[in-house]
Amino acid sequence: xxxxxxxxxxxxxxxxxxxxxxxxxxxxxxxxxxxxxxxxxxxxxxxxxxxxxxxxxxxxxxxxxxxxxxxxxxxxxxxxxxxxxxxxxxxxxxxxxxxxxxxxxxxxxxxxxxxxxxxxxxxxxxxxxxxxxxxxxxxxxxxxxxxxxxxxxxxxxxxxxxxxxxxxxxxxxxxxxxxxxxxxxxxxxxxxxxxxxxxxxxxxxxxxxxxxxxxxxxxxxxxxxxxxxxxxxxxxxxxxxxxxxxxxxxxxxxxxxxxxxxxxxxxxxxxxxxxxxxxxxxxxxxxxxxxxxxxxxxxxxxxxxxxxxxxxxxxxxxxxxxxxxxxxxxxxxxxxxxxxxxxxxxxxxxxxxxxxxxxxxxxxxxxxxxxxxxxxxxxxxxxxxxxxxxxxxxxxxxx
Numbered sequence: 001x002x003x004x005x006x007x008x009x010x011x012x013x014x015x016x017x018x019x020x021x022x023x024x025x026x027x028x029x030x031x032x033x034x035x036x037x038x039x040x041x042x043x044x045x046x047x048x049x050x051x052x053x054x055x056x057x058x059x060x061x062x063x064x065x066x067x068x069x070x071x072x073x074x075x076x077x078x079x080x081x082x083x084x085x086x087x088x089x090x091x092x093x094x095x096x097x098x099x100x101x102x103x104x105x106x107x108x109x110x111x112x113x114x115x116x117x118x119x120x121x122x123x124x125x126x127x128x129x130x131x132x133x134x135x136x137x138x139x140x141x142x143x144x145x146x147x148x149x150x151x152x153x154x155x156x157x158x159x160x161x162x163x164x165x166x167x168x169x170x171x172x173x174x175x176x177x178x179x180x181x182x183x184x185x186x187x188x189x190x191x192x193x194x195x196x197x198x199x200x201x202x203x204x205x206x207x208x209x210x211x212x213x214x215x216x217x218x219x220x221x222x223x224x225x226x227x228x229x230x231x232x233x234x235x236x237x238x239x240x241x242x243x244x245x246x247x248x249x250x251x252x253x254x255x256x257x258x259x260x261x262x263x264x265x266x267x268x269x270x271x272x273x274x275x276x277x278x279x280x281x282x283x284x285x286x287x288x289x290x291x292x293x294x295x296x297x298x299x300x301x302x303x304x305x306x307x308x309x310x311x312x313x314x315x316x317x318x319x320x321x322x323x324x325x326x327x328x329x330x331x332x333x334x335x336x337x338x339x340x341x342x343x344x345x346x347x348x349x350x351x352x353x354x355x356x357x358x359x360x361x362x363x364x365x366x367x368x369x370x371x372x373x374x375x376x377x378x379x380x381x382x383x384x385x386x387x388x389x390x391x392x393x394x395x396x397x398x399x
Contacts, residue, residue, distance in 0.1 A: 002029025007189060008095040010035055010088070011072075011120065012079065012112060014043045016145070016171060018101025018129050018203065019068035021178025025185070026071040027355035027366060032067065033095075033379055034370065035088065038076045042287060042372035052099055056348055060371035064351045071366035075380070076373035076399055083398050085111040087380075089120040096189050096381040097125040099181070103140035104130035104204070113202045124198040125188035129181045129232070133204045143205050145171040152209035161229045177208040232293070239285035245297045246305040250321040253296075253324070258282070264316045268299045333348070342368040349398045373399075 007030040011022045019034075026032040043291075052061040077089075078084040081378055088111065092098055099113050107113055107128050114126040128134055131143015149155060149167045152271040159166030162380075185203040210217075216236070219225040227236050234242035240261070240306035241254045256263045258281065265274040272322045273295075274281050278288045285292055300308060305320045312318040341349040348369060376399050380390050393399045 002361060003359055004028045004030035004186070007031065007097075007186075010091055011031065012093050012096045012098070012100040012102065012110070014101065014103055015045050015048075016068065017174040017178045018099065018181070019043070019045065019178070020175050021066055021129070021180075021182040021185075022072065023070065024179060024182045024355060024357065028357055028359070029363060032072040033091075033375065034072050034074045034079050035079070036074055036372060037080070038078050038345070038373075038399070041078065042074065043069070046372060048269050053348070053350065055346070056350075057371050058345075060369060063350065066342075066369045067352060069369035072353060072370055073375035073379060074370035074373055075376045077376075081398055083393070083396070085397065087385075087393065088112075089117060090385070091379070091383050092117050092124055093120045095121070095124065096192070097127055097185050099127040099185060101129040101178075101181075103142055104128075104132055104134040107134065118198065122198060123196060125185060125200070127181055127185040127188065127190055128200065128303045129177060130202070130204050132206050134202060138206075145173040145205065148173045148205045148209035152206065153213060154209070157227060157229060159229055161231060170260070173205050173209045173212075176201055176212065177205050180208055180241045198245045234289070237286055238282060239289045239292060240296060242293070244293070245301045246303065246308060247301055248304045248306075251300060251305045251308055252319045252321055253319040254319075256317065260316055261285070264312075266294075267311045267316055270295075270299065275316070307319065326388045340366075342366060344368045 004025060007025070009022065009025060009030055009032050011018060011032055012035045013019050013022060021029075022032045028087050029399045034043065041047065042059060043065065043087075046059050046062055048062050051063045053063065054061060072341075079085055079088060083369060098112055098117060100107050100110075102110070107126075111117070111126070113125060114124065117124050117126060127207070131148075132141050145251070146167050150165075155165035155167060158168055179202075181203045184203055188201045209233035215228045219227065227371060230236060232243040235254075235256075238254075238256050241256060243250050243252055251388040253264065255264055261279075262274040265271050268392075277284065279285050309318060309320060322330065328339070333339065338354055339351060341351050343349045355366075377390055380393075380399070382386075385393075390399070
């Protein structure tokens, strides 16, 4: 039995942040049912390119969509119609949670709040993921990852000091907000099972982006410190923790404990540096970071990154600097099931990165991302709709 087996989640989700979070829940065994708008052809992510498998069904060709939706079910349901919202209420009566990642002012319009659904199911958890929250002056604002990175200060922290402000290369605010929402939802479900009463839980992209400033934020709030960009992606206070040159490229070192500095000095044949008063402790090394960079470049550039990694492995925290292609093609990434192939009924396969959560309990192999509306009839029937009702809803374009 998997970790979340028996948990049913209705997810009015689209694009990135919400689907990324519910993908974790699906991977841990929850029944995640995507609620998708019929007139829009379902989740907009189904149409995001530029890479598609044209041999798959029309609604299921986008690799972008597959990366976010493996192991879920799909129900086409028009929530803009009163009858569609009534169908949702009946589904909610048989579910543990209803999640959405809509603009902050939309959930109430679509009947997705706890106040609107509690009569159907008092134990229901209504989870809301928005750009700026459901209250306040920005509730109606659309929000996206890169906007959050810009406004929360990330651009000022990323890149070289003399370059333009830069975003991170991945949509980390979307990803983290999705995972935070998954945690909030599961916590809400646990509380509802304990107390018999559900709730609303909220998380926003902006709040997560701001909270991620974490210790840098505490430095500013308490000491007025304004962290700046450092050369070579260096840590603001720990040394050595940055990029260094090797004979064929770069290596990243992270001697974030004093013991690793001593071990590094041994491995590179400079044991005397460990006791040199200029470099003996973190505060000394920070003061002399620039000269230490020159010294380490000089030693490390005598051998290749791969050669140094042989010496450093398991002793000094170090990593080669790889392209995405090199990272995915590496023997380590390819091992231990980190990349899996999911197949549909015809045997057609899509290669995806496996969810990182692992459990000692057996988990069912995830299925391929669902075709649009693939599970509509089955989900409705499981929640008490008879064949005549389903036929009438389909004829009227509600499902």
